[in-house]
Amino acid sequence: MAEKATILIPDISGFTEFTGKTELDHSSHIINELLDLIVRSNELGFTLAEIEGDAVLFYRKGEPPPKKNLVEQCLTMFKNFHTQLKISERDTICQCGACQTATNLTLKFIIHFGEVKEIKVAQFTKATGIDVIIAHRLLKNTIASHEYILISAPCLHTLPDQAATAELLWQSSQETYAAIGNVEFEYAELSALKEQIPDPPPREEFVIVKGNDNLEVQINAPLRQVYQSLINVDERMNWEGVDKIERDPVTERIGMRHLCQIEGMTLENTALYSEFTPDAATYVERTVSKVMNVDMVQVFNMNALANNITRLNMNINWQQTQLLPEMMDGLLQKMKASLESFKRYCETKTPDD
Numbered sequence: 001m002a003e004k005a006t007i008l009i010p011d012i013s014g015f016t017e018f019t020g021k022t023e024l025d026h027s028s029h030i031i032n033e034l035l036d037l038i039v040r041s042n043e044l045g046f047t048l049a050e051i052e053g054d055a056v057l058f059y060r061k062g063e064p065p066p067k068k069n070l071v072e073q074c075l076t077m078f079k080n081f082h083t084q085l086k087i088s089e090r091d092t093i094c095q096c097g098a099c100q101t102a103t104n105l106t107l108k109f110i111i112h113f114g115e116v117k118e119i120k121v122a123q124f125t126k127a128t129g130i131d132v133i134i135a136h137r138l139l140k141n142t143i144a145s146h147e148y149i150l151i152s153a154p155c156l157h158t159l160p161d162q163a164a165t166a167e168l169l170w171q172s173s174q175e176t177y178a179a180i181g182n183v184e185f186e187y188a189e190l191s192a193l194k195e196q197i198p199d200p201p202p203r204e205e206f207v208i209v210k211g212n213d214n215l216e217v218q219i220n221a222p223l224r225q226v227y228q229s230l231i232n233v234d235e236r237m238n239w240e241g242v243d244k245i246e247r248d249p250v251t252e253r254i255g256m257r258h259l260c261q262i263e264g265m266t267l268e269n270t271a272l273y274s275e276f277t278p279d280a281a282t283y284v285e286r287t288v289s290k291v292m293n294v295d296m297v298q299v300f301n302m303n304a305l306a307n308n309i310t311r312l313n314m315n316i317n318w319q320q321t322q323l324l325p326e327m328m329d330g331l332l333q334k335m336k337a338s339l340e341s342f343k344r345y346c347e348t349k350t351p352d353d
Contacts, residue, residue, distance in 0.1 A: 001117070002115040002116065002117040002129055003061050003062075003115065003116060003117075003118075004061065004062065004063065004113070004114070004115060004116075005059045005060060005061045005062070005113070005114070005115070005116040005127075005131075006046075006059065006060045006064040006065070006070070006111065006112075006113050006155065007057070007058070007059050007110075007111070007112045007113070007114070007116065007127075007131060007132060007135040008046055008058040008059070008060070008070075008073075008074075008109065008110070008111055009055055009056065009057055009058070009109065009110040009135055009136070009139065010038050010055065010056050010058075010074070010077055010107060010108075010109050011054060011055040011107070011108050011109075011110070011139055012031060012034060012035070012054040012055065012081075012105055012106070012107055013054060013105070013106050013108075013146060014104045014105040014106045014146065015027050015031075015098065015101070015104075015105065016097070016101065020096065020097070022094075022096045022098075022228065022232060023096045023097045023098045024098075025234065026094060026096050026098040026099050026251045026252075027098035029249065029250060029251045030088070030098060030099070030102050030105075030251055031054055032249065033084070033249070033250055033251075034081060034084065034085075034105070035051055035054075035056060037080055037081065037084055038056050038077050038080075038081065039056060041076050041077045041080045042058065042073075042077075043073055043076060044060065044065055044069060044070070044073045045060060046058035046059065046060045046073075047059055047060060047061075047127075049125070049126060049127040050124075050126060050127075055139070057127065057132070057135075059116050059127050059132075061116070063158065063160070064113050064155060064158055064159055064160070065160075066159065066160050066161030067151070067156075067159045067161050068161055069161075070111055070151070070159075071149060071168065071188075074109040074111075074149045075190075075193070077107070077109075078107055078109075078147075078190055078193065078194075079193075079197055081107045082107075082194055082197045083197060083200070085102055085103050085105060086103070086197070086199055086200050087200050088102055088103075088251065088253065089102065089103050090199075090200055090202070090203065091203070091253040091254040091255065092251065092252070092253050093231050093252050093253055093254060093271060093274035093276075093283065094228070094231060094232070094251055094252045094253075095224060095227065095228060095276055096228065098251075099251050099252070106146040106147045107147055107190075108139075108145075108146065108147055108148050108149075108150070108190075109148070109149045109150065110135050110136075110138045110139055110150050110152075111149065111150065111151045111152065111155050112131060112134055112135040112138065112151075112152040112154065112155055113131070113152065113154050113155035113158050114129070114130070114131025114134065114154055115129050115130070115131055116128070116129050116131060116132060117129045130180075131154075133180070134152070134177075134180060134183060135152075137175075137177045137180060137183070138150060138152060138175070138183065138185065140175075141173075141175050142173075142175065143173070143187055143189075145189040145190075145191060147189065147190040147191055147194060148187045148188060148189045148190055149168070149187065149188050149190065150185050150186070150187040151185060151186050151187070152183060152184070152185045153183070153184035153185055153186075156185075156186060167192070167193055168188035168190075168193075169188060169189070170186045170187070170188045171186065171187055171188070172184070172185075172186050173185060173186075173187060203254065206272060206273040206284070208273065208282070208284060208299055209297075209317055210299055210315045210317055211296075211297075211315060211316050211317030211318055213315070213316040213318075213332060214313060214314065214315050214316075215313070215314045215316075215332070215335060215336050215339050216311065216312065216313045216314070217311075217312050217339055217340065217342075217343045218305070218309055218310070218311050218312075218343075219309065219310045219311075219312055219342075219343045219346045219347060220308070220309055220346075220347045221308065221309075221310060221346040221347055221349075222304070222308045222310065223278070223279070223280075223281060223302055223303070223304040223310045224276075224278070225310075225346060225349075226302055226310040226312060226346050227276060227281045227283065227302055229342070229345065229346050229349065230283055230300060230302075230312075230342070231252050231271070231274065231283055232252060233245060233247050233252060233256070233258045234247070235345075236260060238345050238349075239338060239341045239342055239345060240337070240338075240341035240344075241262050241263055241334075241337070241338060241341065242260060242261070242262055243261040243262065243263070243264075244259075244260075244261040245258060245259070245260055245261075246258060246259040247259075252271065253271065254271055254272065254273065254274065255270065255271065256270070256271045257269065257270045257271075262334075262338075263334075265289060265291065265292070266289070266290075266291070267287050267288070267289050268287070268288045268289075268290070269285050269286065269287050269288075270285065270286045270288075271283075271284075271285055272284040272285060272286055272297070278304065279303070279304045280301070280302065280303050280304065281301075281302040282299065282300065282301050282302070283299075283300045283302075284297060284298070284299050284300070285297070285298050285300070286298075286319075292321075292331075293320070293321065293322050294318075294320070294321045294331070295318075295319040295320035295321070296316050296317060296318050296319055296321070297316075297317040297319060298314060298315070298316055298317075299314070299315040299316075299317070300312060300313070300314055300315075301313045301315070310346075312339070312342075312343075314335070314339055316332075316335070
């Protein structure tokens with residue numbers, strides 16, 4: 001049986017079309033993280049119906065809450081969304097198109113009121129009905145802005161509170177849709193509010209302290225390709241000896257942690273620092289092995305040489321180790337073999353891999 005419900009659709013847009021595998025993978029990571037953030041920002045008890053690509057479909061049965069509460073719910077999601085993008089921009093270590101343009105993403109909201117019917121599909125409950133269709137159609141409109149809150153007339157006529165909302169200027173408009181007809185609504189643009197969201201505090205300055213052990217290879221590949229292959233955690237499965245990777249479900253950034261299993265040994269890795277220019281790049285990672293009681297900081301310095309050759313120097317600063325000299329020599333040999341494996345991988349991959 002259909003029931004009265006408020007329908008809320010936050011919708012993300014703004015990514016351009018990418019062709020490289022890394023861009024596609026990382027755009028998916030970014031969108032998934034933002035969708036999860038939107039869901040966690042639900043403070044009015046909306047039911048999550050489903051994730052639809054770059055949008056979330058929420059509904060809340062019964063009479064709608066006051067307009068002020070609905071708008072504040074959207075503004076909370078909006079501020080959390082753009083705050084997270086600013087943090088990602090500050091912390092990213094990836095040079096791919098998706099990571100470098102993530103702050104171009106936009107968020108809009110559709111709010112509609114009508115009837116919703118719940119149906120069971122396998123173990124899932126879906127929301128259906130003509131008003132769900134109308135809410136989706138309202139995503140396609142002629143509003144010039146890409147970031148706004150749109151409230152349909154059926155919802156406005158039902159709202160218990162029509163008090164003005166601070167900071168927002170509401171305008172009336174309408175759209176005509178095939179098989180539905182004319183739908184009136186009010187909308188408020190959010191671009192001015194976006195400008196008021198503060199930047200996150202800068203990260204503390206990182207000081208590189210090098211150790212005494214160095215390994216070095218020359219790789220027949222451009223510096224950018226070498227750098228991207230090094231910082232991209234998913235690619236490490238292509239290195240010889242790597243059995244398994246467990247990673248945070250986010251894009252490559254400062255503070256990102258992943259577990260790497262090599263020959264039965266689990267290493268916990270954390271990204272500490274990154275700097276990239278077309279001619280030189282640096283990446284710093286901390287590696288801890290609890291079983292071996294080893295804690296080390298690895299500094300990777302990359303320099304572009306002639307003919308698309310990259311010199312990669314790996315410096316190891318031992319923070320803690322109780323290994324005997326012969327065991328440490330053995331570990332260094334494994335690290336050298338891993339670096340050679342990385343060299344072979346970089347030299348055989350194509351730019352879009």
